[in-house]
Amino acid sequence: MKNSSTALNLLFSALFGLASFTTAQAQNSLAGMRDVAKHDDLSRKLRMANQSDPIRDLGPPAGKSDEDPSLPMAERDLVKSSAVFSYRGYLTLVPKRAVLHVPPALEGRLAIVNGAKVQTWKNFHQSNRGWIRTMEVSREQALGHVAFSEEAAKAISDSSVVVVATYKGGPISVLPLKEEDQVPSRDDMKPITFQKQ
């Protein structure tokens, strides 16, 4: 009886080569066979587990414990927090404040078109350089610490194409210009450095 069943198993395994484990392995483990778990057993296990949650054993949480800090991220949505450009069956996302200028004639391209295939910014921009111009900004300009020059501001507002702010080629939001007394000192804004491991 064993030989015939093993042969059947091997045949089945050969037919379904994607199996994560073989029936031969299943045969080998027959000795460890058990009846399927029952609700009562699992309920008992859960009651015991609830009495000693390893996390609680670590000690009371530091900081706030009445608020769930994961909630803001659970509600975050990249599409909703982005500006979406769609054109000729493709679309891409950039941070909302990265779009510095959209001439009225091109406003229709700042919208979601159902069915459009999502592309990275780099790929989308390569195919749409004719109507999207990038403007490299400094970190201080993006933070709203330094204003654009008059010439740059005029060039943006007069542009007949869409203007997107970029930093090292990646779209970056440009925050509203801060009042002088709200701008941190250069020392305060010194970037964090990390030691290479």
Add this chain to the structure above:
Amino acid sequence: MKLLSLIYFLAVFSLAFGSAPASADDNYTFFVRQVQMPDELEWDMDVTQQGTDQSALPINPNGARFELWTVKSTPLTSYLLDTTYVNSYIPVSTVSITSGDPYEVIPRTRADQPFTVTIDVSGLSSDPSAPAAALSVKLLRHVQAYLGNDNGQAVNRGLATLLSQGSIDSNGRQELTYAVNAIPGGDRTKVKGEERFSVFSLADYQSPESQLDSDFIQIWPVASSSIGGIDASTLIKARAPQVTLNLVDLYPDSYTYAQVYQGPQVLGTEGEIVPGSALLVDGTIPRDAILTIEDWDDVIKEDGEWTLEILTTTPFGIDRLEHTSFNVERTIRVNGAITSVE
């Protein structure tokens, strides 16, 4: 030693979120968004599907949050795959979850199986005058059931239940073992959902409590089954009857079959596989099936009591889902007498 004004990040996109985004699917496009604290200035960097890169945007003194997203084209939907907050004195942490199932894309296990959460923390300060956020981190455990027919694709993680929380104030590795999951649900064999373990930094000057790392494990229900068309009252005198196997919640990596052997049911007995009864599941979610078995006389060769069982083999071992015994009596006995006429 070279000073880096940039932060390395590792973007390994082979992970998936829930069961929804397949990792290597052309319908998904990946984005890494860096959010600078406290003003939430946002910058996108171009990423490929797998690799390591540096951020070109120096991090503000208040730190930055890195978000790894995948975006599906139709319908346009974004999934947050991972997020981490970095700052100069904020500790670094990693969370990983393992179970008896070696499947690597998403940690997963079955409702009756244990799992282990491993948390590594480094960079915690031992200086008591250091800011609180440098002295300890917070560990959270969330549980969430997948409702109805959902298998994680439609779950709203904002509705997860924060089950417990604690603190870690020393560097090193912590291993937390859970004998069983705590997914909400009445029938403990049929719960399905996910447990998430996250390490958060403490709130700091102008920065909220922020996630350092997180991992989740999917919990799938225990399989169940029923056998129709045959039971203990069945007496097979000719052909074996048509039998129906109703299989429910077969584990995503499982091999399920019916076997028969002569005699009453004894757990662990090796029998002969009933032709047409085997089903292989190699996927990401559980599967139901109804199998109709016909022409299986060849495996019941002799008269007497027989047992039919449904077995399922998974990475956790072999489980007997259901069994029934029946009787076979095919030998024709003729009661008669031979007489002769002289």
